[in-house]
Amino acid sequence: MLLSIDFGSDQPIYMQIRNGIVTGIASGQLQDGDALPSVRTLGAEIGVNLHTVNKAYKLLQSEGFIEIQRSRGTFIKAGNAAKNAAEFLQASGDPLRAIVSEAITRRVDRAVLHQMIDHLYDELEGNEP
């Protein structure tokens, strides 16, 4: 299955859907032009309300990953977003794995990594033109 939802996660369901699809795009599992399930179909498949799926789709649309065509459906959008995500995933997957492995060994919580990343984002985005 493309998406697996963890209902006990602290991460909202609509975010899990969104990130799952982004990962699918980045990994090549979802190609340009591919149709996504309708909000009702996907909702039924993963046991979630259609509005929750719709929220994820709207978010993906605003980020340029998908294209929503009223009355027709939603489709993976050709563009830089997918390409960039894919290239980033390939370039950074292994280094990131090493870092996480080190963190687990040292019993450093994932929340600490999240915060380090947020710090770096704030710092680097602030300095870049």
Next chain:
Amino acid sequence: MLLSIDFGSDQPIYMQIRNGIVTGIASGQLQDGDALPSVRTLGAEIGVNLHTVNKAYKLLQSEGFIEIQRSRGTFIKAGNAAKNAAEFLQASGDPLRAIVSEAITRRVDRAVLHQMIDHLYDELEGNEP
């Protein structure tokens, strides 16, 4: 100041407090045995209710970073948690910075990195004995 709180952040205040202190420990700014401000004092300093500070302290205690002594105060705890966090921070700070820099260049959202990290945690923790 040790802690700076962003009230507009999506990250809860008590988490910002917690992570700020963990970072302080990891960077050596907070040493073993150092006293932390009382819940009321810190709350007043950063403009936050004492219960919010207390929540952060309880979390840090449960993780082994600090020791709470009723009627006396809270102190940085000697132990492996701080040492491990410090060593991890030193070892992984630069590689992580490179990854985040790459992500920003490719306009990959921080949430995607968060999810990649969570995936790796789940994957690596599951396989390790």
Next chain:
DNA sequence: CTATCTGTTATACACTATATATAACACGAA
């Protein structure tokens, strides 16, 4: 002993995010 400073507990309240439920609407396609 008294006063003060600790963390702790208990209650209540407000606000926001998340998620569901139901129904109806608008539009393209078969």
Next chain:
DNA sequence: TTCGTGTTATATATAGTGTATAACAGATAG
């Protein structure tokens, strides 16, 4: 027409977060 899209509108429930106020319990300094 009929069906399947996404969309909009309401209402409701739940959980997390944060504040406010008050009182309690214990260590320490005067």
